[in-house]
Amino acid sequence: MKGLKAEAAAELIPDGASLLIGGFMAVGTPERLIDALIARRAEGLTVIANDTAMPGKGIGKLISAGAVRRAVVSHIGLNPETQAKMLAGELAVELVPQGTLVERIRAGGVGLGGVLTPTGLGTEVEDGKPVIEVEGRRYLLETPIRADFALLAAWQADYVGNLCYSLTAHNFNPVMALSGKTVIAEPEAIVPVGVIPPDAVKTPGVLVDHLILRE
Amino acid sequence: MEAKELIARRVAQEIAPGMLVNLGIGLPSLVANFVPAERGVFFQAENGVIGLGARPPEGMQDPHLTDAGGGFVTAVPGAASIDSAMSFGLIRGGHLDMTVLGGLEVDEAGMLANWKVPGKMVPGMGGAMDLVTGAARVVVAMQHSARGGSKIVPKCSLPLTSLRRVSLVVTDLAVIEPSDAGLVLRERAPGVSVAAIRAATAARLIVPEEVPEMRLG
Numbered sequence: 170m171k172g173l174k175a176e177a178a179a180e181l182i183p184d185g186a187s188l189l190i191g192g193f194m195a196v197g198t199p200e201r202l203i204d205a206l207i208a209r210r211a212e213g214l215t216v217i218a219n220d221t222a223m224p225g226k227g228i229g230k231l232i233s234a235g236a237v238r239r240a241v242v243s244h245i246g247l248n249p250e251t252q253a254k255m256l257a258g259e260l261a262v263e264l265v266p267q268g269t270l271v272e273r274i275r276a277g278g279v280g281l282g283g284v285l286t287p288t289g290l291g292t293e294v295e296d297g298k299p300v301i302e303v304e305g306r307r308y309l310l311e312t313p314i315r316a317d318f319a320l321l322a323a324w325q326a327d328y329v330g331n332l333c334y335s336l337t338a339h340n341f342n343p344v345m346a347l348s349g350k351t352v353i354a355e356p357e358a359i360v361p362v363g364v365i366p367p368d369a370v371k372t373p374g375v376l377v378d379h380l381i382l383r384e
Numbered sequence: 385m386e387a388k389e390l391i392a393r394r395v396a397q398e399i400a401p402g403m404l405v406n407l408g409i410g411l412p413s414l415v416a417n418f419v420p421a422e423r424g425v426f427f428q429a430e431n432g433v434i435g436l437g438a439r440p441p442e443g444m445q446d447p448h449l450t451d452a453g454g455g456f457v458t459a460v461p462g463a464a465s466i467d468s469a470m471s472f473g474l475i476r477g478g479h480l481d482m483t484v485l486g487g488l489e490v491d492e493a494g495m496l497a498n499w500k501v502p503g504k505m506v507p508g509m510g511g512a513m514d515l516v517t518g519a520a521r522v523v524v525a526m527q528h529s530a531r532g533g534s535k536i537v538p539k540c541s542l543p544l545t546s547l548r549r550v551s552l553v554v555t556d557l558a559v560i561e562p563s564d565a566g567l568v569l570r571e572r573a574p575g576v577s578v579a580a581i582r583a584a585t586a587a588r589l590i591v592p593e594e595v596p597e598m599r600l601g
Contacts, residue, residue, distance in 0.1 A: 193431040193468075194454035196447065219468070220510075223454075246507025247454065255506065264506070267430065268472030268514035275469055288476060288517045291547035293500075294509075324448070335448040336459070337432040339467040371467070 170330045170374065172382035178353050179205035181379075185238075187215040187316040189274060189345040194220060194247065195227030197338030199322040199355035201381060203227065207234045217241040217274070217316055219267060219341055221251040232260070241314070243267035266294060269311050271344055277313035278347025284311045319349025323372070326356035327365050330374030339371065346372040355381040387527060387556035390573060393418045393600045394554050395484055395525050399425055403481040404474070406430060406515060409453035412484040412525050418601065426462075428480065430471050430511040435463025452511070475511065476518035483519035485512060487526040487553070489540045492587045494549035494562025496524055497542035509545065516546035528555035534586035536560065536567070557581050559598060566590050571598045 173181075179202065182188070192198030206214075207230055214237050221242055222229040231237050232251050239261040245251040254260035265273070272284040285308035289295055299310040321342045323332040332354055334342055346352055354377050385393075388411050396418035399405055406428045407413045416436070419425050427436040429451040436451060437458035445456035459465075466474075474480055489497040496516060499509040516522050526535060536553070553560040558581045559571035568590045572581060574597050582589060 193452075194450065196431070196450050196454070220508075242508065244508040244510035246510070252506055256503070262506075264508045266509050266513040267468070267511040268476050268518075271468040271472055286476065288514045288546075290517075292513065292544050294513065334465075334467075336446065336465045337429070337450050338448040339432050339465060341468050343467045344469050 170328060170377070170380055172359070172380045175201040175205040175355070175381050176208070178202060178379055178381055179209045179211065181351070182206065182211065182318055184211055185213040186318060187217065189316045189319040189349050190216055190218040190228055191321045191340065191342035191345055192218060192222070192227050193337065193340040195222040195229070197322045197334065197340050197342055198222065198227035199320050199381070200227060201384070202320050202353065202355050203230055206231065206236060211236045213238045215239040215241070215316070217314060219270065220244040221248045223247050224250050239263070241265060241270070243270050271341060273311050273314040274341065274348050275344050277315035278344065281313060283313055285309070286311055315348050315350070317350050319345040319352045321346055321352065321354040321372070323354050323356040325358050325360050325365055326354055326377070326380050327360050327362045327374070329362055330354065330377035330380055331365050331370040332356065332372035332374070332377065333365050333369050334371055343371045346376045351378050352376055353379045353381065359383065388414060390556055390600070391525050391554050394559065394598050395523055397599050397601050398523055398552065399423065399482065401425070404428055404434065404479065406475065406480055406483045406519065408483070408485040408512070409451070410486050412486060413451070413453070415484055415525070428471070428474065429457070430475065430515075432466050432468065432471055433459055433463060434466065435460045437463070472511070472514055475514050478518060478520060480515070480519045482521040482523060483515040484523045484525050485515060487524040487535065489535055489537050489542050490524055490550065490553050491537050491540045492566050494567070495540050495547070496522075496545045496550050497540040498545050500543045502543070512545050516548050516550065522548065522550040524550050524553045526553070526555060528557040528584055534584060536585050536587045538587050557584055560589070568592065569595055571596055573598055
């Protein structure tokens with residue numbers, strides 16, 4: 170697999186693209202890719218991620234730079250800029266329960282037509298969605314999510330793109346790896362094939378299109 | 385004793401040996417301080433760890449090991465790191481024994497609102513809707529009143545978190561158990577009278593003959 174500099178990867182991502190971005194409060198978020206997107210003044214992006222982190226970190230930097238038109242996230246409570254832009258009508262925010270969000274992304278990547286979940290029944294989340302009864306229990310039908318790009322952070326990648334993750338930096342990354350048309354991974358280290366044992370690989374390299382090289 | 389510590393100490397009494405427990409950010413996260421290690425409890429943080437440990441010493445933080453509020457933590461022996469699909473599979477699938485969350489309002493039907501004040505504060509539901517829908521037991525840990533108004537109300541005016549009735553509400557004044565008949569006053573905070581609790585509660589309370597003081601361990 171050929172590697173790319175973060176700047177070159179940012180050039181592959183057009184304005185208006187939809188991006189799945191890994192991370193939870195910026196832990197497990199590809200920071201160099203985000204910095205490169207801001208440096209090339211990307212705009213009109215749709216970001217699908219767990220949260221918008223906080224100003225100055227991870228996805229929070231994209232929000233502050235005005236690069237995001239629409240965010241599909243579960244939580245914005247720790248980023249006052251996201252809340253302010255949303256209330257001012259500058260940023261469209263779709264709030265999705267966290268467990269529903271990850272399963273919608275998974276469904277998009279594994280060829281399923283949606284998810285049936287009890288989460289959100291009887292709340293605002295139910296509005297406009299079909300309720301389906303299965304074996305006497307009611308569920309919301311939630312649709313699959315795919316995106317133009319998945320931007321992942323990994324701990325190690327090997328030369329064929331196999332990825333492994335560390336502790337709470339897994340979060341959405343292994344799931345998003347299946348759901349982007351183009352998958353770009355930013356590892357902290359790139360190691361020779363064999364260093365990551367097969368049992369430790371969480372994202373097989375066949376899913377990864379580009380690896381971000383070290384600075 | 386400070387209100388938050390009182391609430392956390394009382395909630396800790398609900399946690400039995402061997403449980404898997406999720407603590408929300410803020411006040412609920414204090415509960416872990418009052419659960420002795422020998423109880424063998426595993427705490428889950430929904431961002432991806434089972435076996436959450438104490439805060440690390442200054443300068444020893446692992447940037448890959450945080451809790452759901454983004455704060456640095458450690459992991460206990462026997463811990464497991466998991467991705468978000470596994471984490472919420474545990475939560476929604478009924479594998480989580482207890483969740484402890486904060487609340488904005490709880491009503492007479494035991495419904496919880498804790499994720500949005502329309503037009504003012506919209507933090508988002510994060511994992512709360514999945515936690516309240518899926519956990520075996522749902523404990524709300526919150527102050528009894530906010531800005532002089534009762535948070536325990538006849539009917540929630542704020543958007544609901546789930547249609548699932550919560551199991552128990554622990555405040556700085558009382559322990560309240562929602563039931564088919566309504567909200568049952570189970571315990572009083574030390575030195576607080578039933579009359580004082582009634583006066584501070586907008587919702588109707590069912591008051592048994594005996595309302596003992598809280599057990600604080």
